[in-house]
Amino acid sequence: MTTSTIVAGILWLVALWRLPSIRHSHKQRSLALTLLALAVSMTFEVPQVKDAVNAAVGTDVMLPPLLKHLLGVTSAAYLLDFVIAVVRPHGLARRTRLAAIGVTLPLMLAFYAMANWLPGGPVRLGEGHGALFPVLYMAVFTLYIGVAMVVATWLFLSGVRHSRTLLGKAGLGLLGLGTLLGSAYALQRIVFVSVQLVTGAEYPALANLLSTTLKQSAILSIALGVCLPPLSVTVEYIRAWRTLRQLRPLWEQLTQAAPYVVLSTATSRRRVPFRLERCVIEIEDACLALREYVSADVHTRAQEFSRQGGVAEHEIDEVAEACWLLTAAGCARTGHRLQGVEYPPLGVTGRDRSSEIAWLRTVARAYLSSPVVAEFSRQEQPSALHAHGSEKVFPHGN
Structure with missing residues (x-):
């Protein structure tokens, strides 16, 4: 079993766990859609799924990378929406965010369609006619992910001090760490593409290792961070139940002597x-x-x-x-x-x-x-x- 399969499996478990909360509130809906988009995105990195999609549409179409990136951008948009709902409930730059995602997704589709990709996936630059479009595609994708993750990191970490519980603080901290790693992921993509454009030097093995490690670490950190706040609610519920059991006998004794205080x-x-x-x-x-x-x-x-x-x-x-x-x-x-x-x-x-x-x-x-x-x-x-x-x-x- 590959690491990508394990990560996708964990994401699906967390996404399905949070899916029923999609109807509860705007905040919960954004979180559930974030996890669902991430889970589907990471599924396209599972070798068996990737091979099945390529066999269905053709290897030249290179559909799995496109779907993975589109879903990655979508999940980043929903995650940003979630953290704003948590930390800034009055909203933050809603029109700007809608315009950004509204421009990013069509541009990615257009540049991907016009690009002349080399074998090896969208990380590689093209040659001849259409050689610039892979660079533009990666630039749009990386710019959106990078900016969204930087803003989300700032909001998550600023919200840590406002959380009332230890597990809540830890959850926001892990979410902030995940988005920080997402920012590092975007940065390293920019660095490797810039080095290739300026010097012509390529480091595909190192670039792939860093990209995979940062991406998977960011996703796992976000998944774990999502689990802690509900766990905090569960812990508080159990603590309240235990305290109620401890106080109930005293309540019974005192209200027998003063029954008129009972609502x-x-x-x-x-x-x-x-x-x-x-x-x-x-x-x-x-x-x-x-x-x-x-x-x-x-x-x-x-x-x-x-x-x-x-x-x-x-x-x-x-x-x-x-x-x-x-x-x-x-x-x-x-x-x-x-x-x-x-x-x-x-x-x-x-x-x-x-x-x-x-x-x-x-x-x-x-x-x-x-x-x-x-x-x-x-x-x-x-x-x-x-x-x-x-x-x-x-x-x-x-």
């Missing part, structure tokens, strides 16, 4: 990130409601009890939070709230979402399994219920 709207089970967001919000609302059943003194005693119970210093606040929440949940069964007292502070206040979730995971673990929390609640509830009897209290909802 009535049903949510699909597949919308895990949304369900996690809703779970966190309802836990926060339950904490806010339950703090009205205990005083700030309970929180202070919970901190001291946790410290005496051997809780690690960096987890005392979380365990103390679980202590007063479990106590408050028990008191909430009376249906009355304390008035005229200072309530415990909420530990989630002033945190960003990631640290807030980390905090709630620790609180949930302590609430459900810490013997310190269970013992504190057992000792504290009689005195807390006594406080409900001695303090001025009001029925819930008034």
